[in-house]
Amino acid sequence: MPLNALIVDDEEYSRKSLYFLLQENCPEVIIEGLAGSVAEAKKIIEEKPFDLVFLDIAMPKENGFELIPSIEEKNILVVFITAYDQYALKALKASAVDYLLKPIDIAELKQAVQKSIARKDAIKLSTGIPHNVSLNTLSENLNTRNKVDKITLPHTHGFHIIDTSNIYYIEADSNYSVFHLKDGGKLVISKPLKDFEDILDTADFARIHKSAIINLNYVNGYSNKHGFEVILDNKTVLPVSRRRSAEFQERVREYLNGKNK
Numbered sequence: 001m002p003l004n005a006l007i008v009d010d011e012e013y014s015r016k017s018l019y020f021l022l023q024e025n026c027p028e029v030i031i032e033g034l035a036g037s038v039a040e041a042k043k044i045i046e047e048k049p050f051d052l053v054f055l056d057i058a059m060p061k062e063n064g065f066e067l068i069p070s071i072e073e074k075n076i077l078v079v080f081i082t083a084y085d086q087y088a089l090k091a092l093k094a095s096a097v098d099y100l101l102k103p104i105d106i107a108e109l110k111q112a113v114q115k116s117i118a119r120k121d122a123i124k125l126s127t128g129i130p131h132n133v134s135l136n137t138l139s140e141n142l143n144t145r146n147k148v149d150k151i152t153l154p155h156t157h158g159f160h161i162i163d164t165s166n167i168y169y170i171e172a173d174s175n176y177s178v179f180h181l182k183d184g185g186k187l188v189i190s191k192p193l194k195d196f197e198d199i200l201d202t203a204d205f206a207r208i209h210k211s212a213i214i215n216l217n218y219v220n221g222y223s224n225k226h227g228f229e230v231i232l233d234n235k236t237v238l239p240v241s242r243r244r245s246a247e248f249q250e251r252v253r254e255y256l257n258g259k260n261k
Helices: 012-025 038-047 064-074 086-094 106-125 133-144 193-199 242-260
Strands: 003-008 029-035 052-056 077-082 099-101 150-155 158-163 167-173 176-181 186-189 205-209 212-215 219-223 229-232 237-239
Touching: 003 012, 003 038, 003 106, 012 029, 012 106, 029 038, 038 052, 038 064, 052 064, 064 077, 064 133, 077 086, 077 106, 086 133, 086 150, 086 193, 099 106, 133 150, 133 158, 150 186, 167 193, 176 193, 193 205, 193 212, 205 237, 205 242, 212 237, 219 242
Parallel strands: 003 029, 003 052, 052 077, 077 099
Antiparallel strands: 150 158, 167 176, 167 212, 176 186, 205 212, 219 229, 229 237
16 A cells, blocks of 8 residues: 655755655655645645655754644654754654665665655554654654663564663563563564664663673672672672673763762
């Protein structure tokens, strides 16, 4: 089933460039509108039904995030187009919203379209999960502006949204990541550990081994008596790699200094 799409970008060249890239490479997408501002996009969204919006973030007067309420209201999927700051990228990744970096890579564009089609199909088959759940998460993370507080974890039939404070530690299992949660639950996610290392706030989380990231809020002790080990407050003992031991101890000191300020 085709996706009716709107392109929103303040630069005419960028709008036309994306339009032609989609026409030539993504026959599943039908471009039903082009907008040069958030205000123009709002009017178009009110007049026509859309499945998908390709939305530039950095625009004058109103940035792309200002369009989120209108997108949420209409339950439209969104792919962000950005050359934006590093924090916004972290918030986008944490919210599992598809995004493309300028200049747009054709392979990444095709992948974003396929993800959008899969998301649309999954929502049709789901028990009423709205399109905008991950956009709400994105809004909360962006509004915080100093750390990612929520993270969206995709699974076969949809996704989980959890508070990062509920994560005890994450361990690698081949190309999967196993989340161990404060409430005792576990979530197995089909993404490598490195993806979450890039997302999670460095003030609260530390990579201690090629196979583990821990939440520093739950560290109860550290020992090198039987090799390098960290003890969490739920009695879990995890190895710290020799290569990362000095860095880990420094991270704990920084964490404690930050908490004591």
